Amino acid sequence: MMNMGFKETYNAIKEDIKNGEKNFNITCEMLPEGQQTKLIFGNPPIEWLLDAPPGLGGTDKGPSPLLAILASIGGCIIAVIRFWAEIMDIKIESLTVNSRGHINLGGIFGIGDKLPGYDKLEPVIRIKADAPKEKVQELVDTALAHCPVITNFKGATPITPKVQIRE
Secondary structure (H helix, E strand, O other): OOOOOHHHHHHHHHHOHHHHOOOOOOEEEEOOOOOOEEEEEOOOOEEEEEOOOHHHOOOOOOOOHHHHHHHHHHHHHHHHHHHHHHHOOOOEEEEEEEOOEEOOHHHOOOOOOOOOOOOEEOOEEEEEEOOOHHHHHHHHHHHHHOOHHHHHHOOOOOOOOOOOOOO
């Protein structure tokens, strides 16, 4: 499916679901400064930097993994709404997602009985499109039901780490 446009990809998968099979990989490498982690992905390779604020041992030179979660949610919602808008023949005039999350950091440190992660994720979607309100709501509802990041965060996919201890 390399170099296919959206419609060609969509039609290829509709023709045979096996055409939708894809593995994604990313390498995350610890850097020596603060909590910095170099992310390497894509072809050609793209590098991003994750970090943490100083109060959590970081240098504040990049978003934290917790902010990356919010970015992933917002970015995925936008992408999937755009996919479905094309399928439903709706023209989006503007679309923003303000991804919000609440956390008590005590859970990360094992203090108290707090969840070591967000206890609330509330993306706020603002959309303007060339369709009646009901049709735009249907678009958003359909996209949210098919958003892979939301699906994964709901626990639909098992996470099975494999540890390789180097000597």
